[in-house]
Amino acid sequence: MAETTGRRVPKHHGLSAKTLRSLEHASGRLASASVAVMERRLVWFGRLPADQRASVLLITQAGAAGFVSWLRDSKEALKLTTEAFRDAPAELSRWISLRQAVGMVRLAIEVFEEQLPEFAANEAERAALIEGILRYGREIAFAAANSYAAAAEARGAWDARLEALVVDGIVRGDAEEAVLSRAAALGWDPAAAATVIVGNPPSEDPPTVVFEVRSRAARVGRPVLLSVQGSRLVIVIGGPTDGGVKERESLSRMSAVFADGPVVAGPTVPSLAEAHHSAAEALSGLRAVVAWPGAPRPVRSDDLLPERALSGDPGAERLLVDLVARPLEEAGPALQRTVETYLETGGVLERCAQSLFVHPNTVRYRLRKAAELTGRNPTEPRDAFVLRTALTVGRLARARGLW
Known part of the structure; x- marks a missing residue:
């Protein structure tokens, strides 16, 4: 009898087994009370559909049950709290932000x-319970933050x-259809104008390239x-890039992200479907x-x-x-002959x-006319090269019966 009287009842965090059993039985009630407070004090929470609020209740119940398990074995605290909210990001992160999730944790802790x-048998247990819920709440908040970060990383x-x-x-x-559906999943406006620009990537590390771009x-x-496709970086820019000064400047500013070397921009097309x-x-x-x-950076593919x-x-x-040979020929032999002779x-x-x-003066007039028709000024060295090449290509195409 004396031996039985001297046996000590094991305690966890200063709590008796009876207190822990009471907490375990009441975990569902505590979780429901926490959700009820959320509905009253969080405006956005009340706007959630019923199935989403039910999911929050289940997660809160798991957290309450995890608190009792945590009290039984504090050495497994991190593992248990992480497991308690293990499934939360898969559901919560789709419609509840991390800030809102932390707010829910804070309210649940207040209710607890x-x-x-x-449930405390004495003042010592009362103090142990208050200290325990504060520590457990901190663990839960960190676990939720880590889970959200992992979910965001996976989505990224x-x-x-x-x-x-x-x-x-x-x-x-x-x-x-395949391109547009995938782009829509990324939030891209399929009706927006698009320009493809290519060059050397700024780094060999893909995450660094993504961050810089x-x-x-x-x-x-x-x-x-x-x-990043091997040794080249391909970027699709949304919006016009060939209109006014501001539009052209946006293309130049985006070109600065490429490493040394040429940067080439294709024509701006009306939508992603034509990219x-x-x-x-x-x-x-x-x-x-x-x-x-001596090509500029960026240089348009048309140039x-x-x-x-x-x-x-x-x-x-x-x-x-x-763009060049046909308009000159259609303008008459005199104009084409003048450009060729010049x-x-x-x-x-x-x-x-x-x-x-x-x-x-007649030559000057004809050269101005040629510039108006083709957009190339024969008196400019680069444009003269374009005109000469175009006339040569035109002759070859005609000889092959392609024109």
């Missing part, structure tokens, strides 16, 4: 602080993979899609830009038509014919006039 003292990794699929699909010319895009105020055309032009320009050492044609791009050949005489006005047996 108010109601836990009634998935978004990055999906984004790479979108850009790869644009480059390959995949089916329009996103940071630059945020400062420029433009949505972007990006993908493959911009990508094909930009990549063709990137392959040919090495032939123009690389001679180099692209010389590198075997049939699309560039067609553009040179359609180029052949090295751009010397008087020699050109003598060869054509016309007044120099």
Whole structure:
């Protein structure tokens, strides 16, 4: 009898087994009381659908049960609290922000602080319960923050993979529906204008590239899609880039994110569905830009038509014919002959006039007319090169029966 009387009842955190059993039986009631307070004090919580509020109740009940387990074995505290909220991010993070989740934890702790003292057998247990819920609440808050961070990281990794699929699909010319549906999942406006710009990535570390491009895009105020494809970085910029000064400046500012080397921008297309055309032009320009050492940065693919044609791009050949050679021929033999002679005489006005047996002012007039028709001024060295190449390509195309 004396031996039985001397046996000590084990306690956990200074709590008796009877108190722990009482807490265990009341965990559901405590969780329901916590949710009721949330409904009264959190305006946004009351707007949640019933199924989502029910999910919060289940998670709160798991947290309450975890508190009792935590009291039984504090050495397993971190593991138990993490497990208690293990499934929370999969549901909560879709419709409740981390700030709101922490607010719910705070309210639940307040409810527990108010109601836990009634389970205490004495003042010592009362103090132990209050201290325990404060420590456990801290553990839960950290566990929730870690879980939200992990969920955000997982979503970010998935978004990055999906984004790479979108850009790869644009480059390959995949089916329009597949590209648009994936882009829509990333929040891209399918009706927004798009421009593809390519160059060297600023780093060999993909996360660093993503961070730098996103940071630059945020400062420029433009949505972007990006993908690192081997040694090249492909960026799709949303919105116009070929209008006024502000639009052109946004393209120049985004070009600064690329590493040293040429940067080529394709034409701006009306929507993402047509972005493959911009990508094909930009990549063709990137392959040919090495032939123009003095190319600006960025350089438009349309400004690389001679180099692209010389590198075997049939699309560039067609553009040179359609934009330059054909308009000159349709304007009449006198205008085309004047441009050809001016180029052949090295751009010397008087020699050109003598060869054509016309007044120099006539040559000036015809050259201005040619510039209006083609957008290329024969008196400018770069434009003269474009005109000469276009006329040569036009002759070859006609000889092959392509024109």
